[in-house]
Amino acid sequence: MSLRRTSSVRSRPTDWPGYGLAAAVVVLCTALSWVIFPYFELSDIIMVYLLGVVGVSAWTGRAPSLLASVLTVLAFDFFFVPPYFSFAVLDSQYIVTFSVMLIVALIISGLTVRIRGQAESASERERRTAALYALSRELAGTRGMKDLLDVSVRHLVDVFGGRIAVLLPDAGGRLEPRAASIAPFQLGPDDVAASQWAYERRQIAGRQMRFVPLLASRGIVGVLGMRPDEGHALDPPEQQRLFETFSNQIALAIERGLLAEEAQTAQVGIETERLRNVLLSSVSHDLRTPLASITGSASSLLESGDSLDARTRHELLQAIHEEADRLNRLVQDLLEMTRLESGAVTVRKEWHPVEELVGAALGRLGKRIGPRPVLTRIPADLPLVPLDGVLIEQVLINLIDNALKYTPETSPIEIAASADDGSVTVEVADRGPGLASGDERRVFDKLYRGQAEAGRGSGLGLAICRGIVEAHGGRIWAENRLQGGVTFRFTLPVKETPPSIPPTDG
Secondary structure, three states: OOOHHHHHHHOOOOOHHHHHHHHHHHHHHHHHHHHHOOOOOHHHHHHHHHHHHHHHHHHOOHHHHHHHHHHHHHHHHHHHOOOOOOOOOOOOHHHHHHHHHHHHHHHHHHHHHHHHHHHHHHHHHHHHHHHHHHHHHHHHOOOOHHHHHHHHHHHHHHHHOOEEEEEEEOOOOOEEEEEEOOOOOOOOHHHHHHHHHHHHHOOOEOOOOEEEEEEEOOEEEEEEEEEOOOOOOOOOHHHHHHHHHHHHHHHHHHHHHHHHHHHHHHHHHHHHHHHHHHHHHHHHHHHHHHHHHHHHHHHHHHHHOOOOOHHHHHHHHHHHHHHHHHHHHHHHHHHHHHHHHHOOOOOOOEEEOHHHHHHHHHHHOHHHHOOOOEEEEOOOOOOOEEEOHHHHHHHHHHHHHHHHHOOOOOOOEEEEEEEEOOEEEEEEEEOOOOOOOOHHHHOOOOOOOOHHHOOOOOOOHHHHHHHHHHHOOOEEEEEEOOOOOEEEEEEEEOOOOOOOOOOOOO
16 A cells, blocks of 8 residues: 555646646537537536536646636637627626636636545545554564564555665664665665664654654654655655654554563563472472481491491491482483573484393393393384484483382383384383373473372473483373373384394304
8 A cells, every 4th residue: 555656646846737638628618519509598508618617626636727717718708708709798797797607617616626635635544544554453463573573664665665674772772774675774874873863862863864763652662764765755744644653653563572572581581480499499308318318327337337237337338329329310310401401402313223222221220120020022123213322212211210110119111112104112111000190291391290209209300201302303102001000102203214234144
């Protein structure tokens, strides 16, 4: 929707086509009147000329209408009032006729021009209102500073044309272009100085390019730069008012975007602080418990070591070792969770057989597994999988350790793997009490521990598993087994053809 053509038409100094149209209409009316003159009265001839005046007034401006009014009186006198083909008047009553005819023509032309001007003004107001409504509606439904600025520039170009740039201040108060109708948009040294002056003084500045401060309720939020295609495109008052209204709407939208960014930053800060407090309160007990046990056992050995029998000393040393190992696992989980959330974990994928990773995980947990039966079902033809061996081994260790914690010592643990179209699925199943209803999803949340898990873990192991698996492009989930227990499954994508394993001799 463009309003530029209306302003350019109004700014023309002389309407020569209008004058030509007025003369042509008078000639046409005269020709028509000459044809009907033998059959109609002079009053009817006057109506023909007045009709022509109405037509000229409807299509041209005030000056051509005045010219048509005068020409109709002269033509009527010259061609249809005795003596013919002369401006002389024999009967004085025609003087009154000419005067009334001229007055009526002027009144009709004036009213017609006024009505036409009001219609054009109403149409222009409608176009301005539609343009503002379109801008306001799209700005109201747009989120994000970049999208807000792009929408603003697009509407400004549609309505005013020319080159548009929106400049916003950086942290040091220096303006920089954030959106422009032409990218990249280069400002000259004079333009840079003018825009900064407009921002600091909050006044319009610039010669070739006009810089308008964007003022909102909290103060100035930026500067709008415009270089029109026509040098005087913004000279008409209605164009200036429209441009000012557009600027106000854009300033309010930018302020809303800035407030949204500030609110989001504040919310992130609040959430970070909340998570930090939750983390501290959650792990404080888990940290203090092994430290207290280690401290107590060590104090007993130091104070009464000589008087204790060998069995008691062994039990105290065993307690120190187990609690230190527990504390070490907790610290490792905290560090691993921190690395995952900060994005410091880099997945280095290589082709690995799943059975080797399962064997490595079982080997590291050998002492904790003890005599517990572990059943594995891994097909011999399972393809190689592109994965980070260290990270996926950690996933298996966490899942197996989770099954060891929450199941009876004599219950078996089952580990299986299978291949599907474009992925490999690995599962770790147990015969424990299973998960409470609704915990199938929540169990992977950071620091979440079910009622049956209170005091047994840090609530980070499964969250670490989810982070590692998702970093590989897979997914992990939990399901209760019909016969009792729970199965944890995770998938790893295999998008490429795995290399073949050469057969071994023997």
